[in-house]
Amino acid sequence: MTNTTDLPRFVGEGSNVTAAAGRDAALTCRVDHLQNYKVAWLRVDTQTILSIAGHVITKNHRVGVSQGEGAWTLLLRAVAPADGGRYMCQINTEPMMSQTHLLQVVVPPDISDAASTGEVSVREGAPAALRCVASGTPAPALAWRREDARHIRLDNHTFVSKWSGEWLNMSSALRGAGGAYLCIASNGVPPSVSKRVLLHVLFLPTVRAARAAVRVAAGGAAALHCSAEAHPTPRLYWTLDGHTRLANGTKYTITTSSRGYRYTMTLVVGGIGSGSGSTGVSRADAGAYRCHADNALGQAHAELLLLILTTTTTTTTTTTTTSTTTTTTTTPRPPPSTTVLTTEQLFTLDSIHDSERRAVASLGASAQDPYVLHHNTFIDRNGHNDVTCGARGRRMAAVGNDLLSPSRVSSPPADILLYSALGVTYPSPVLTPLDGIPYGHVADNDSRRNFRVTIRFGVSIMLSYK
Incomplete structure (x- = not known):
């Protein structure tokens, strides 16, 4: 030993x-x-x-x-x-x-592409699940973030800036949840790795018009704006009166822009087009313009009314007589004694009932009134029918046959304003109808059943000042 x-x-x-x-x-x-x-x-x-x-x-x-x-x-x-x-x-x-x-x-972390989610597509409102599988020694930790740094909506009450775990589950994916997500795997051994996972939230297009009506003077240019939301990517286009598809040219200039699932559409009517020169709007350009968005799930549109204003001015004639001479002069009165504005607009009546039919006698219009409004209505349903309306101050009445005062107007007419001319602002009557004020005349005698009717208004506004 x-x-x-x-x-x-x-x-x-x-x-x-x-x-x-x-x-x-x-x-x-x-x-x-x-x-x-x-x-x-x-x-x-x-x-x-x-x-x-x-x-x-x-x-x-x-x-x-x-x-x-x-x-x-x-x-x-x-x-x-x-x-x-x-x-x-x-x-x-x-x-x-x-x-x-x-x-x-x-061992540095490594994410398995085969076992992890690549792209996920779900309908809006459905649950969505993203998975990330990683290996490494020690076992890596997994964290989820949005690529755009926005919060992650897990459910109606839970919003987080990041989420840890192999699975990222959303109980109800809304359109704002669509986009790129990053799965980041780290275990203290450099380098950390990440995987980009795309979530597509699919939904029907929605379209909104920036304004219900756009007014522009004859000879000018009008810009019509719409916004749309859709995914998958929609087809965007404009039509006139619901059937004529518009294209870039001397009369129209069409532009679109996008950010994610949001789109902006602009149609300029009467501006400088791709051809030579400028083509200002005329009364023939008035009408209902529609902005459309179509994708694989459906289609939608919004309507904008283009109203063309024309202005005419009359003059006064004054005659002065003396013992020796008679002098006649014709001079414009500032402000103009009479200004006539002409425009058009559309709206739709819903659920018209027999109880809503009534005839209203004319209130007339006195020459002593500070202004007089003449309102001529042209209705296109089973032929043309004319109704003449007059307004005085805050009152509005009509002369004609059976007239309707619908309980609901799905797209009420834009407010009728009295415009300024030569820098003078005229009083603006609020045309609030009396009880039973008619919006139009319908040729169909059987109005007890509900129906929809689109009415086209041709409006002439005449201002008379003393």
Whole structure:
């Protein structure tokens, strides 16, 4: 038996070494007073002898050994996760002496494209689930964020800036939830990795007009604006009176822009088109313009009324008589004594009942009134029917046959304003109807059944000042 006073001894404790996969690792065993004994390195789990003294025993070319100044170092080149585990430094004493070292091989995170979500498409209001699967050593943590840094809506009450876990579940995906999401995997071993997952929220188009009506003077240019929302990407276009499709040219200029699922549509009528020169609007351009958005799920449109204003001015004639001469002069009165504005507009009546029919006698219009409004209505349903209306101050009445005062107007006429001319602002009567005020005349005698009728108004406004 060997004298214990002559035995070698280990200097220090066994090491714990961490190395990233693909890098080299070194385990060092320090021995004092080795004498004629030898140091060997073994793999504990397989009991494989790797080296004895300065010689490599294993046939693994990635294993090496070095010796110097009481230190024996096991070299493992380009370590792989399988190289992780316990290694033993052993001295061939009797009994044998050994010291255990631990090698931990860490692996940067890696996201599996095959097991993770690529793109997801859901209808608006349906649940959506995004999955991200990652590997690595240690096991990576997963975090979800929106690429645009907006909050994530998990349900009606939960909004988060980020979400942790393999699954990102949304109970009801609204259109604002569509877009790119980032799954970020990290485990402390650089580099962290991320995967971009696209969520498509599909919904029917919606279209809104910026204004119900646009008024422009004859010879000018009118800009009509609409906004639309749709996904998948819609087809956007304009029509006139619901059937004539419009295109860029000398009369029309059409532009569109988009941001995500939101679109802006602009139609300029009477501006400078792609042809030569400028073509201002005329009364022939008045009408109902529609902006349309169509996609695979459906279609929608909004209507804008283009109203063309024309202005005429009359003059006064004054005659002065003296004992010797008679002088006649004709001069304009400032402000103009009479200004006539002409326009058109559309609206729709809903649910017209027999109880709503009534004839209203004319209130007339006195020359003493500060202004007089003449309102001529042209109705296109089963032929043309004319109704003449007059207004005085805040009152409005009509002369004609059976007249309707619908309880509901789905698209009420735009307010009729009295415009300014030559810098003079005229009083603006509020044309609030009396009870039963008619909006139009319907040729169909059987009005007890509900129906919809579109009425076209041709309006002439005449202002008379004293």
